[in-house]
Amino acid sequence: MKVKLKVWRQKNRNTAGEFRTYESPALNENMSFLEMLDVVNEELANKGEDPIAFDHDCREGICGTCSLVIGGKPHGPHRGVATCQTYMRSFRDGDTIVVEPFRAKAFPIIKDLVVDRKAFDRIQHAGGFISVRTGAAPDANSIPVPKENADLAMDAAQCIGCGACVAACKNASAMLFVAAKVSHLGLLPQGQPERFKRVKAMVTQMDAEGFGACTVTGSCEAVCPKEISLDFIARMNRDYGVALLKGEPKQIAGGVG
Amino acid sequence: MSIVSVIFKSSIGKKYVMAGTGALLFLFVIGHLVGNLQVFGPPELINTYAHFLQSKPAMVWGARIGLLVLVVLHVTTAVQLSIANKAARPVTYSGGEAYGSAWQSRYMLMSGIVIAAFIVYHLAHFTARLPAINGVGDFTKIKTVLHGEIVPDVYAMMVLGFQVWWVALFYIVAQALLFIHLGHGIASAFQSFGLRDHVWWPRIQFLAKGASIAIFIGYALIPISIYMRVVGSDYAGKAAAQLKDSASVQPAVATQGKETH
Structure with a gap:
């Protein structure tokens, strides 16, 4: 052919x-x-x-x-x-x-067809991680995770960060990517301590990069090579709202540093 | 930064504003429809309701100011988001619609603009009652007697107003666009507030479709049935006669006050 x-x-x-x-x-x-x-x-x-x-x-x-x-x-x-x-x-x-x-x-x-997707890296740097010393591999079942949460977290963790969601969205919105990254850590016990700080930091960075907002068109979900669901954007919106209501964490004076 | 400034600055915060104001405006649309459907009852029914509203200026003006604030927030935030969304893609693709997008979602701004224009017309038509735009005459001159008082005849205004074909048509077109707008908007408001998961999303979409269809049928039925002369055509004839004799402030229908003695 x-x-x-x-x-x-x-x-x-x-x-x-x-x-x-x-x-x-x-x-x-x-x-x-x-x-x-x-x-x-x-x-x-x-x-x-x-x-x-x-x-x-x-x-x-x-x-x-x-x-x-x-x-x-x-x-x-x-x-x-x-x-x-x-x-x-x-x-x-x-x-x-x-x-x-x-x-x-x-x-x-x-x-030509090569674009600079470092904006995604900068969003990840803003909060897409957990701050712990990883040390040696822990015993597999030392931290119990409910099956439903594990399944959802794995669905979100499938995101390969290719940027197709941004490319397809009529608003060039990165919400599906950020939502997947926010959700996969936010659903697991290890992600809890920084859950709300994370979502705020990542959304702030997303806005600073010049991505558009979500109008729930469904394009991102339709083109995602990993078929990540719009449900995760709702989860991010929910976590972001809770983060705003919680406000900034209080600064603690003193301590052993 | 305070929570309010974050909400008005961030992309998700702006979606909260759109969803929150949209949800409240949707509640008004339901209430307004219930009020308007009284036109299918006897003339006294909607005239009593209108008179009740008119006799509570604090409530009416409170609601009007509240609605104005909601509309202004909804529109300004929509404009800000649209500008930012357009700026996020300076170079467009060579062809094709946005793949996989719900078609209603691509017409939210367009349907919103027509609905906003309709609101302005609707207020000029039935609230300010500007004679120049209704195709009939001076609505302020139509009066009736209710419980021994001379009051504006809202029923006559409606049955006369919607006998004008282009007025009826504009109302129906605006309602069709509201149907498109709500069909996407109601479900999206749940999404923006994060009130969704894989179980509830189909239910929310079903509810949004059902509610927007019900609202469309309810509102469109009013101009359609009046234009088809199914509702109030006798009454409209008498009101038109009263309007011609414009000096008169006599009741359009003498019988209307009969049960008030």
């Missing part, structure tokens, strides 16, 4: 970009979308042209590095998979496929 690619090309974040159309060489329909781009790039390189820059790493749907908006949907036509798990058999011979970078003010373009 062969496809026509309409790809966004942009030299760097300071120059204007444009769509350019490329004809693919003959493809195996069982190639992943990224392998198809590799083949196209090889041809471009052989012709002495600049290959198309795109993000990729593990290519097995778990690292969250691959991105791309393929035909208007982040991660391609299927639900619950990343771009690296999208195969050429999902397209027809002769299709024109539009490939764009994730579009958001908080995700500036680095080159």
